[in-house]
Amino acid sequence: MDYIYSIMKLELPEFNYCPRCGSPVDLVQSEGRIRPVCSICGHIIYVNPAPAVALAVLDGRKVLLTLRSVEPKKGWWCLPGGFLEWGESPVEGGRRELFEETGIQGSDFTILGAWDSITAARLHVLVVAYHVGSWSGNVQPGDDAEDVRWFDADEIPPLAFEVHVKALRKALEAKT
Numbered sequence: 390m391d392y393i394y395s396i397m398k399l400e401l402p403e404f405n406y407c408p409r410c411g412s413p414v415d416l417v418q419s420e421g422r423i424r425p426v427c428s429i430c431g432h433i434i435y436v437n438p439a440p441a442v443a444l445a446v447l448d449g450r451k452v453l454l455t456l457r458s459v460e461p462k463k464g465w466w467c468l469p470g471g472f473l474e475w476g477e478s479p480v481e482g483g484r485r486e487l488f489e490e491t492g493i494q495g496s497d498f499t500i501l502g503a504w505d506s507i508t509a510a511r512l513h514v515l516v517v518a519y520h521v522g523s524w525s526g527n528v529q530p531g532d533d534a535e536d537v538r539w540f541d542a543d544e545i546p547p548l549a550f551e552v553h554v555k556a557l558r559k560a561l562e563a564k565t
Contacts (some may be wrong), residue, residue, distance in 0.1 A: 401416070401423070401424075401425065401436050403563050404439055407427035407428075407429070407432050407434075408434070409432045410427060410429055412427050412428055413429075414426065414427055414428065415427075415428050417512050419492050420433075436513075439472055440472065440473045440479070440482075441470060441472045441482075441514050441515065441558060442470045442471065442482050442483040442486060442516065442517050442518070443468040443470035443518040443519075443550075443552065444468055444470050444483050444486065444487050445518065445556055445557055445560035446487070446491070446495065447520070447542075447560060447564060450542040450543075451539040451541060451542070452539065452542055452557060453469065453491060453537065453538075453539055454466045454467065454468065454469075454537070454538060454540055454545070454548075455467060455468070455469050455490050455491065455537050456536035456537070456538070458533050458534060461512075461549075462509045462550065465547070465548065465549035466540075466546045466547070466549065467548055468518070468548070468553045468556060469486060469537075470516070470518075470553075471490070471532075471533070479517040480498050480519070483495065483498060483519050485508060486523075488531075490531055490532050490533065490537070491534065491537050491561065492526055492528060492530075492531055493525065493527070493528055494524060494525050494527040495520065495521040495523070496523050497520065497521065497522025498520070498521060499519060500517065501520055501556070501560055502517075502518055502559060503515060503518070504555055506551065511532035516553075516556070517553045518552070518553075518555075518556030518559070520560045538547045542561055544556070
C-alpha cells in the first residue's frame with residue numbers, strides 16, 4: 390500500500406495536447422493509474438522515466454567530478470553523465486557523455502547499479518551508474534560541464550544528485 394500511495398503523491402508532467410491528434414488531454418483512471426488520455430482519440434500517454442547514465446572515474450583515491458553549467462543543480466558538482474539518446478545503449482551513452490563532458494575516452498565499464506530519482510520538477514530519471522575501469526585523454530570541461538576536477542575521495546564536495554552519492558560510494562567500496 391505504501392508503494393501505491395507514494396506513486397499517487399507524485400505529480401505527472403503536464404500534457405495539454407495529444408501527440409497523435411492534437412486534441413486536449415484529460416487525466417483519467419486507466420490501467421490502475423491516473424494517466425493522460427486523449428479526450429478524442431483515446432491515446433494513452435505513458436509517462437516513463439528518462440534513462441540516464443552516471444560514471445565513476447577513479448584514479449587511485451581521486452574521483453573525477455564535473456561542475457554543472459545547466460539546471461537542474463547548476464553550480465553543483467556531480468559525476469559525469471547524462472541522458473541517453475535514441476537507440477543508444479547505456480554503455481554507448483556513457484562513453485559519449487564522458488567524452489562530451491570531460492574530454493576523455495572511457496572503457497572497461499562495470500555496472501554499479503541502477504537507481505531512480507525525481508531530480509527536477511516533474512522529471513523522473515532512471516540512472517544506470519558505471520565504474521569506468523580505464524580511460525585515456527586529457528581532462529577538460531566540455532558540453533554542459535563548467536569545470537572538471539579530480540577530488541580526493543575524502544574531500545568530495547556535496548553532490549548534485551543523491552543517486553550520484555550512492556553510485557560513488559559503491560565505486561569507492563569496490564576499490565577497497
